[in-house]
Amino acid sequence: PAEDGWVRHEFAKTRPIQSYLVALAVGPYEERIAADIPATALRAEPIPLRGFAAIGKRDKLAESLDITDEMLLWQESYFDYPYPYGKLDLIAAPEFAYGAMENAGAIIYREAALLMDEQTSLARRRGVLTTHAHELGHQWFGNLVTPKWWNDIWLNEAFATWISYKTMHAVDPDGEWNLSPILAGLSAMGSDSLVAARQIRNPINANGDILDAFDAITYRKGGSVLNMFETYLGEEDFRAGIRLHMKRFEDGVADADDFMQSIADGSGQPEIVSSFTSYISQPGIPSLDVAVSCPAPDAGLITITQKRYAPLGSDIDPDAQVWEIPFAARINGPTGDRTIRQMLKDRVTEIPLDGGCADWVMPNADGTGYWRFDTGSDNLNALIDAYDSLSDGEQILFADALESGFRAGRISIEDLKRGIEATTSGHPRAVSEATGVIPTLNRLLDESGQENLRAWVQATYGPLAEYLESRPATALSQQEVLLRDKIYSLLLEYGDRPEDRSALLDRAQRYIGANGIPDQSALPPEDLGIAMKIGAEDGGPAFYDAATAYLPSVTNQTERRTLLAALANRGDESMVEDLFAESLKGSYSADEVFAVVSSALSNDSAKDRAWEIFMAEFDAIVARMPEIRKPQLAGMTGYVCSVQKSSDIAAFFETKSALIPGYERSLAQGVERAQLCSALKTQKALDVKNAFQ
Numbered sequence: 056p057a058e059d060g061w062v063r064h065e066f067a068k069t070r071p072i073q074s075y076l077v078a079l080a081v082g083p084y085e086e087r088i089a090a091d092i093p094a095t096a097l098r099a100e101p102i103p104l105r106g107f108a109a110i111g112k113r114d115k116l117a118e119s120l121d122i123t124d125e126m127l128l129w130q131e132s133y134f135d136y137p138y139p140y141g142k143l144d145l146i147a148a149p150e151f152a153y154g155a156m157e158n159a160g161a162i163i164y165r166e167a168a169l170l171m172d173e174q175t176s177l178a179r180r181r182g183v184l185t186t187h188a189h190e191l192g193h194q195w196f197g198n199l200v201t202p203k204w205w206n207d208i209w210l211n212e213a214f215a216t217w218i219s220y221k222t223m224h225a226v227d228p229d230g231e232w233n234l235s236p237i238l239a240g241l242s243a244m245g246s247d248s249l250v251a252a253r254q255i256r257n258p259i260n261a262n263g264d265i266l267d268a269f270d271a272i273t274y275r276k277g278g279s280v281l282n283m284f285e286t287y288l289g290e291e292d293f294r295a296g297i298r299l300h301m302k303r304f305e306d307g308v309a310d311a312d313d314f315m316q317s318i319a320d321g322s323g324q325p326e327i328v329s330s331f332t333s334y335i336s337q338p339g340i341p342s343l344d345v346a347v348s349c350p351a352p353d354a355g356l357i358t359i360t361q362k363r364y365a366p367l368g369s370d371i372d373p374d375a376q377v378w379e380i381p382f383a384a385r386i387n388g389p390t391g392d393r394t395i396r397q398m399l400k401d402r403v404t405e406i407p408l409d410g411g412c413a414d415w416v417m418p419n420a421d422g423t424g425y426w427r428f429d430t431g432s433d434n435l436n437a438l439i440d441a442y443d444s445l446s447d448g449e450q451i452l453f454a455d456a457l458e459s460g461f462r463a464g465r466i467s468i469e470d471l472k473r474g475i476e477a478t479t480s481g482h483p484r485a486v487s488e489a490t491g492v493i494p495t496l497n498r499l500l501d502e503s504g505q506e507n508l509r510a511w512v513q514a515t516y517g518p519l520a521e522y523l524e525s526r527p528a529t530a531l532s533q534q535e536v537l538l539r540d541k542i543y544s545l546l547l548e549y550g551d552r553p554e555d556r557s558a559l560l561d562r563a564q565r566y567i568g569a570n571g572i573p574d575q576s577a578l579p580p581e582d583l584g585i586a587m588k589i590g591a592e593d594g595g596p597a598f599y600d601a602a603t604a605y606l607p608s609v610t611n612q613t614e615r616r617t618l619l620a621a622l623a624n625r626g627d628e629s630m631v632e633d634l635f636a637e638s639l640k641g642s643y644s645a646d647e648v649f650a651v652v653s654s655a656l657s658n659d660s661a662k663d664r665a666w667e668i669f670m671a672e673f674d675a676i677v678a679r680m681p682e683i684r685k686p687q688l689a690g691m692t693g694y695v696c697s698v699q700k701s702s703d704i705a706a707f708f709e710t711k712s713a714l715i716p717g718y719e720r721s722l723a724q725g726v727e728r729a730q731l732c733s734a735l736k737t738q739k740a741l742d743v744k745n746a747f748q
């Protein structure tokens with residue numbers, strides 16, 4: 056019995072868990088009790104399921120709770136191992152700098168990563184569900200089997216990322232989640248193109264190294280590499296390895312070597328170990344020079360040379376590394392269409408093609424390999440002509456090859472344009488991927504060149520936009536909806552749609568109540584970001600004042616952040632000054648201060664002023680940010696496109712090193728990004744100018 060005024064809580068004993076997985080959530084939460092997750096042949100007892108949210112937000116837990124049983128049951132059967140922790144609580148914490156934390160049976164999410172309502176866009180919804188599937192996956196991989204030391208925390212995160220997509224693919228068959236690991240890999244390649252890239256598995260010698268390990272390389276490159284090996288081994292053999300791993304190490308610790316041994320034993324394919332090791336113990340992206348030739352009429356030949364991908368201006372030595380690559384290519388020729396697979400162990404490999412020469416070779420079959428390719432103008436143009444015959448994943452990889460080839464100085468601006476135009480007839484994600492280079496082209500041009508770029512963007516994407524916008528949303532796939540929203544924004548920013556711009560400004564003003572009461576029905580959630588950007592650019596001080604007056608009434612984290620980021624990224628100097636002042640006064644949460652600062656420092660029209668204020672008020676600003684974001688500030692050096700400016704900024708950060716512990720890699724990467732940006736400008740601006748005159 057407790058003393059007067061005290062309440063005694065007793066907790067059931069948990070299975071053995073790592074110390075970092077212990078959690079206690081305290082606060083004035085509202086509870087939402089969901090139906091128990093039913094017993095199954097694998098598990099005799101049902102699992103009680105509850106959600107917790109800040110007062111007034113309980114109803115927004117419904118969707119995440121509803122889909123939990125489906126996800127969890129699928130994962131149980133994948134692992135062939137019952138959910139280990141007896142009960143499951145999902146907790147939406149109002150302030151939480153991480154996306155979520157997978158504590159055993161008591162997962163904590165930042166609000167925006169768990170709560171959903173009718174104001175949640177499709178893109179955000181997909182993000183929430185992926186995070187949820189990721190945290191559930193950790194209950195086995197990370198919790199039931201846990202790393203020996205922090206140097207293998209990458210494997211937790213890579214695996215959870217990978218299984219989140221697989222889980223989503225199972226519970227949402229229309230979502231095309233099979234493409235997600237491919238896209239994840241591509242999204243890690245920006246940082247993996249740097250000299251200062253981390254390798255996936257890194258030694259951990261100091262506390263700062265632990266934080267450093269939670270980056271795109273760990274999550275996305277790691278997840279993509281696992282996907283590549285699953286493809287190589289086959290789904291069932293890979294799963295046999297995972298199941299074996301769970302049984303071998305349940306309630307215990309395992310490192311990456313143990314994991315690879317489990318996969319080798321379970322799949323019966325031990326050759327995978329050295330290949331896997333070559334990927335996790337070296338930084339960078341394998342770049343394959345793929346030469347397609349025809350030495351005799353009935354005998355084709357592919358010659359593959361391994362290099363490390365290096366963009367223009369990079370200090371990377373392209374010949375310093377070799378990987379063991381589970382290569383797969385699609386070959387099309389007179390004898391038909393086929394996929395060849397071979398482990399590439401040497402710098403140069405020749406693969407003879409029986410039965411004739413190839414019409415085209417797609418050097419990354421289905422797009423599942425973590426490598427880039429460079430294939431010469433003839434095969435590239437053959438691929439452009441055959442674009443519609445490529446699979447979805449191949450089209451996405453092809454789109455990446457265009458931009459990465461251009462940035463490496465291997466693809467001309469003319470081929471880039473022609474390639475981008477070809478992508479518009481393909482899969483929505485490939486279209487979307489190919490648009491990624493447009494802001495870069497815009498920055499390389501002067502005003503008259505930008506006008507011509509606008510005309511080209513409008514001509515290239517206008518018809519597609521009209522098609523997508525003319526169809527009812529119910530007739531579009533998820534990927535088409537996402538593309539529709541993306542192209543809509545693209546045309547407003549880089550195309551030629553002045554009437555749409557002013558119509559959107561009008562809706563943005565109604566939304567924030569610039570001339571009356573705020574009207575949420577004026578904007579669907581997917582248009583919020585672009586609408587606020589247009590408002591900040593075109594709406595003048597009146598829009599800014601109305602937006603900042605509206606902000607205190609907003610309790611939705613995603614909406615607040617979107618609004619603040621748009622104002623900081625597109626506002627003029629006086630708006631940026633005001634946002635910094637409000638940040639320092641404590642008007643925003645720690646996460647929001649970080650969003651304001653990073654958006655302002657990359658604001659194309661007010662960047663110089665933003666950096667001035669940032670440096671002048673550095674100590675006070677940093678004090679208002681989440682601990683885990685502080686070292687990342689140094690990476691923002693990459694927002695300037697000048698070697699001189701970036702070295703001045705770097706010198707400034709060095710003087711502040713005590714306030715941003717663990718900043719070293721971020722700073723090195725930021726300086727390098729500035730160097731690459733500057734080199735691209737020096738070497739390509741003239742070509743781009745000539746192509747758009």
Ligand SMILES: [Zn+2]
Pocket residue numbers: 157189190193211212215
């Ligand atoms: Zn995780």
